[in-house]
Amino acid sequence: GDSVTQMEGPVTLSExxxxxxxxxxxxxxxxxxxxxxxxxxxxxxxxxxATKADDKxxxxxxxxxxxxxxxxxxxxxxxxxxxxxxxYFCALREYxxxxxxxxxxxxxxxx
Amino acid sequence: DVKVTQSSRYLVKRTGEKxxxxxxxxxxxxxxxxxxxxxxxxxxxxxxxxxxxxxxKGDIPEGYSVSREKKERFSLILESASTNQTSMxxxxxxxxxxxxxxxxxxxxxxxxx
Numbered sequence: 649g650d651s652v653t654q655m656e657g658p659v660t661l662s663e664x665x666x667x668x669x670x671x672x673x674x675x676x677x678x679x680x681x682x683x684x685x686x687x688x689x690x691x692x693x694x695x696x697x698a699t700k701a702d703d704k705x706x707x708x709x710x711x712x713x714x715x716x717x718x719x720x721x722x723x724x725x726x727x728x729x730x731x732x733x734x735x736y737f738c739a740l741r742e743y744x745x746x747x748x749x750x751x752x753x754x755x756x757x758x759x
Numbered sequence: 760d761v762k763v764t765q766s767s768r769y770l771v772k773r774t775g776e777k778x779x780x781x782x783x784x785x786x787x788x789x790x791x792x793x794x795x796x797x798x799x800x801x802x803x804x805x806x807x808x809x810x811x812x813x814x815x816k817g818d819i820p821e822g823y824s825v826s827r828e829k830k831e832r833f834s835l836i837l838e839s840a841s842t843n844q845t846s847m848x849x850x851x852x853x854x855x856x857x858x859x860x861x862x863x864x865x866x867x868x869x870x871x872x
Contacts, residue, residue: 691849741857746815
C-alpha cells in the first residue's frame with residue numbers, strides 16, 4: 649500500500665540556519681503531496697502542497713518540490729526562526745481519498 | 760473559517776469501558792477521518808468515511824468502530840477500552856478529491872487506566 653518515509657528527528661538547528669527535512673513516498677498512482685505542521689498543543693495545519701510532478705509548493709518561506717523520478721518531496725527553508733519549532737508531517741493522498749502520513753519530524757530551533 | 764471540533768481535549772477512562780469520541784465539522788465536507796497519534800509512529804488511520812453511513816477501515820481498525828449518521832458528525836467508538844488504546848486521537852475532514860486539504864481538530868488525549 650501507499651506509504652511515506654520521513655527523516656528521523658529531532659532536528660536541532662540554530663536560528664537562521666538552513667533546513668531540509670527529507671520525505672520519500674511509495675504510491676501506486678499519482679498522488680498529491682502535502683506538508684502539515686503541528687505547533688505545540690495544537691492540531692495539524694496545512695503548510696504547503698503540490699498536486700503533480702515538478703510542482704513546487706511554498707508558504708511562510710518553506711518550499712517543497714514534487715519529484716516523481718525520485719519519489720520525493722523534501723521540505724526546505726533558507727533561514728529558520730525559533731517560531732518554526734514544531735512537528736512536521738509529510739503526507740500523500742491519491743485514489744480512494746485516504747490521507748497517509750509519515751512518522752513526523754520534530755524541529756527545534758535555538759536562539 | 761473551517762472548524763473541526765472534538766468533544767473533549769482530555770479523557771480518562773477505565774479498562775473495559777465503552778468510550779465515545781465525537782467530532783463535528785461545519786463545512787459540509789464529504790470526507791471525515793479518525794487518526795491515532797503516537798510518538799515515533801506518526802498519524803495512523805483508524806477509519807475513514809467518504810459519505811453519510813459509508814466507512815472504510817484504515818490501517819489499525821481493531822478495537823474501534825465508527826458511526827456517521829449525519830454528514831457533519833463522525834464518532835469513534837472504543838467498544839471495550841484497553842490500556843494500549845491510551846493515545847492522542849485526531850479527527851479531520853475534507854472535501855472529496857485527492858488534492859484537497861484536510862482540516863484537523865485539536866485532538867483528544869485519551870488515557871485508559
